[in-house]
Amino acid sequence: MDKFIIEGSKKLSGAVKISGSKNASLPIMSAALLTKEDVILKNIPDLKDINTMINLLKHLGCKIKKENDVVTINCSSINSPEAPYELVKTMRASILVLGPLLARLNSAKVSMPGGCAIGVRPVNLHLKAFESMDASISIDEGYIVAKTNKFKGSDIYFDIPTVTGTENVIMAATLASGKTVIKNAAKEPEIVDLANMLNKMGAKIEGSGTSTITVEGVDRLSGVEYTVMNDRIEAGTFMCAALITSSFIKMVNTPVYAMDAIFDKFKEMGGVVDVEDDSAVIVGGETIKPVNIKTSVYPGFPTDMQAQFISVLTLADGVSIVKETIFENRFQHVAELNRMNADIVVSNNQAVINGVKQLKGARVMATDLRASASLVIAALAAAGSTEILRIYHLDRGYEKLEQKLSSLGANIRREKA
Numbered sequence: 001m002d003k004f005i006i007e008g009s010k011k012l013s014g015a016v017k018i019s020g021s022k023n024a025s026l027p028i029m030s031a032a033l034l035t036k037e038d039v040i041l042k043n044i045p046d047l048k049d050i051n052t053m054i055n056l057l058k059h060l061g062c063k064i065k066k067e068n069d070v071v072t073i074n075c076s077s078i079n080s081p082e083a084p085y086e087l088v089k090t091m092r093a094s095i096l097v098l099g100p101l102l103a104r105l106n107s108a109k110v111s112m113p114g115g116c117a118i119g120v121r122p123v124n125l126h127l128k129a130f131e132s133m134d135a136s137i138s139i140d141e142g143y144i145v146a147k148t149n150k151f152k153g154s155d156i157y158f159d160i161p162t163v164t165g166t167e168n169v170i171m172a173a174t175l176a177s178g179k180t181v182i183k184n185a186a187k188e189p190e191i192v193d194l195a196n197m198l199n200k201m202g203a204k205i206e207g208s209g210t211s212t213i214t215v216e217g218v219d220r221l222s223g224v225e226y227t228v229m230n231d232r233i234e235a236g237t238f239m240c241a242a243l244i245t246s247s248f249i250k251m252v253n254t255p256v257y258a259m260d261a262i263f264d265k266f267k268e269m270g271g272v273v274d275v276e277d278d279s280a281v282i283v284g285g286e287t288i289k290p291v292n293i294k295t296s297v298y299p300g301f302p303t304d305m306q307a308q309f310i311s312v313l314t315l316a317d318g319v320s321i322v323k324e325t326i327f328e329n330r331f332q333h334v335a336e337l338n339r340m341n342a343d344i345v346v347s348n349n350q351a352v353i354n355g356v357k358q359l360k361g362a363r364v365m366a367t368d369l370r371a372s373a374s375l376v377i378a379a380l381a382a383a384g385s386t387e388i389l390r391i392y393h394l395d396r397g398y399e400k401l402e403q404k405l406s407s408l409g410a411n412i413r414r415e416k417a
């Protein structure tokens with residue numbers, strides 16, 4: 001297992017290129033199952049989770065070619081409708097093949113995704129929606145066993161605006177007979193990216209990005225060439241790295257249109273956001289003010305940015321309160337930050353952060369993807385050296401992070417632990 005060694009208190013400068021979005025790429029790759037023609041995807045980031053999805057699609061029988069950030073997928077011959085536990089347990093987003101497999105083959109066997117560090121992560125809303133679309137679902141030895149004669153369009157209401165649940169149902173509905181209306185749908189920009197690609201393939205989707213999405217089923221979808229959006233969470237992570245080190249950096253290929261809540265809170269904290277155009281922005285700052293944050297669904301403040309912002313707030317000149325409303329256990333980074341001299345107390349899914357003068361380097365443990373990013377951010381500002389263990393968590397969602405940070409002036413290296 002690899003670890004990072006970071007010598008802190010280095011200022012950053014220069015420009016960094018934001019990569020393609022992990023959370024747009026995963027459903028978009030899975031959507032290739034819906035057609036027998038070539039799906040050519042550009043701006044796909046080189047991440048562990050992307051490779052997991054490639055391996056899963058290959059296991060199902062798809063032919064895949066990857067050259068740099070271009071992935072070509074052909075699912076004309078799917079020879080197995082089964083997503084095995086060995087693959088699904090490493091990435092919960094594997095559930096995204098369920099809808100397309102059912103739509104294409106009328107049967108699927110997908111391992112129940114286990115929980116993960118941040119929560120139980122049920123998929124009951126996905127399954128309930130598919131049952132209302134005339135699928136029969138049973139759970140057998142940890143697998144979801146699903147069958148349908150053909151998906152039927154249905155009116156679906158999500159108790160919770162689930163992101164991958166919305167994506168799964170949109171994909172299933174594209175080939176259903178009749179119209180599907182999804183109410184209380186999630187509105188994340190990654191869902192809009194998926195819908196845009198599906199519409200280019202001949203789907204008839206309206207309302208993506210709003211809480212009511214309508215899909216008119218069609219008989220077939222064609223192949224497509226599509227460029228995936230950039231990663232707003234990676235961009236937000238680099239913003240935090242700049243502010244905590246009192247630096248200014250330029251981010252290019254930034255999805256500025258999708259970052260209002262992140263920009264707004266960043267500026268409230270004393271950060272500077274100077275938008276040059278729709279994909280380039282100067283970010284950073286010299287002072288960190290305490291703020292209150294409440295995570296919520298898009299367009300609210302994203303839960304995937306909570307850990308990174310808490311790292312910056314450990315050095316604010318005052319007390320901040322961060323309320324996590326999406327997941328039940330997403331403060332595992334707090335114990336590790338407190339080992340670096342932070343002063344944070346968590347109760348009832350709320351963190352109270354009392355700003356301190358300085359963080360101190362220490363050996364810390366990554367526990368999940370965004371928690372790992374928060375530890376890197378803290379280490380960049382800490383006095384002395386920090387060792388971050390188990391950075392395989394980080395490799396799931398950040399492309400070439402140590403190279404990008406080194407090019408900005410950080411002193412960071414990867415070693416075998």
Ligand code: EPZ
Binds near residue numbers: 124126160161
């Ligand atoms: C997506 O996960 C993202 N993953 C997560 O990003 C992100 O944190 C999350 O949305 C929230 O924005 C991908 O897009 C691949 P949800 P997802 O279904 O779809 C409950 C990262 O760091 N729920 O919107 O799994 C659930 O427990 C990852 O990149 C049910 O109860 O999240 C949670 O409390 C981490 N039943 C809430 O809804 C269900 O059937 C939101 O979950 C589904 C969800």
